[in-house]
Amino acid sequence: MSKIxxxxxxxxxxxxLRSVPDRPPPRPHALWRLLPRExxxxxVYGTILVSSVIVGLGGTSLTAGAMMAALAVTALVxxxxxxxxxxxxxxxxxxxxxxxxxVLDGIRHEWPMVEAVTPALLALGVAALGVYSESTGLWxxxxxxxxxxxxxxxxxxxxxxxxxxxxxxxxxxxxxxxxTLVALKALVH
Numbered sequence: 001m002s003k004i005x006x007x008x009x010x011x012x013x014x015x016x017l018r019s020v021p022d023r024p025p026p027r028p029h030a031l032w033r034l035l036p037r038e039x040x041x042x043x044v045y046g047t048i049l050v051s052s053v054i055v056g057l058g059g060t061s062l063t064a065g066a067m068m069a070a071l072a073v074t075a076l077v078x079x080x081x082x083x084x085x086x087x088x089x090x091x092x093x094x095x096x097x098x099x100x101x102x103v104l105d106g107i108r109h110e111w112p113m114v115e116a117v118t119p120a121l122l123a124l125g126v127a128a129l130g131v132y133s134e135s136t137g138l139w140x141x142x143x144x145x146x147x148x149x150x151x152x153x154x155x156x157x158x159x160x161x162x163x164x165x166x167x168x169x170x171x172x173x174x175x176x177x178x179x180t181l182v183a184l185k186a187l188v189h
Contacts, residue, residue, distance in 0.1 A: 039112045042082070044152060044174065046075055046116025051145045051181040054120060054138050064128035064137055071117050079113040086110070119144040146178030
């Protein structure tokens with residue numbers, strides 16, 4: 001083997017060694033599991049949407065099951081509307097005919113909006129079992145959504161800067177959207 005080939009081989013090997021971390025990357029904090037894996041904006045939007053529907057449901061005499069259906073259908077319709085409009089926009093940007101892949105990509109992208117209904121469905125599911133009233137289920141759902149909004153805002157800000165002093169205000173700012181709906185629910189009902 002020539003000196004040049006050996007030198008080149010050693011240089012490549014040295015680069016590979018430098019790219020290997022000294023220790024394994026740290027495991028994410030348990031709270032990071034609360035974060036949606038993709039499209040946080042759809043998750044936040046879905047959570048706020050669900051909270052606003054909860055405010056409207058508080059004045060009805062619907063059963064917990066009917067409320068669950070209303071929340072799930074609302075989230076699904078909004079996600080599909082966002083997916084459809086996104087598919088149309090991508091089709092136009094690509095100057096390509098609208099294709100099934102555009103729509104499916106849009107649905108995948110907006111699916112976190114549908115997943116955002118999960119805490120409310122769980123809270124109302126327990127109400128449907130008769131453990132507590134529908135009203136209590138709605139309050140639990142809107143409070144859980146507000147805490148999730150706080151956690152997502154704080155965790156993402158902390159992840160972005162690593163500064164805990166900026167994480168709390170970011171969480172509070174995000175949670176203010178939920179707190180506004182809590183106040184509206186208290187005032188209206």
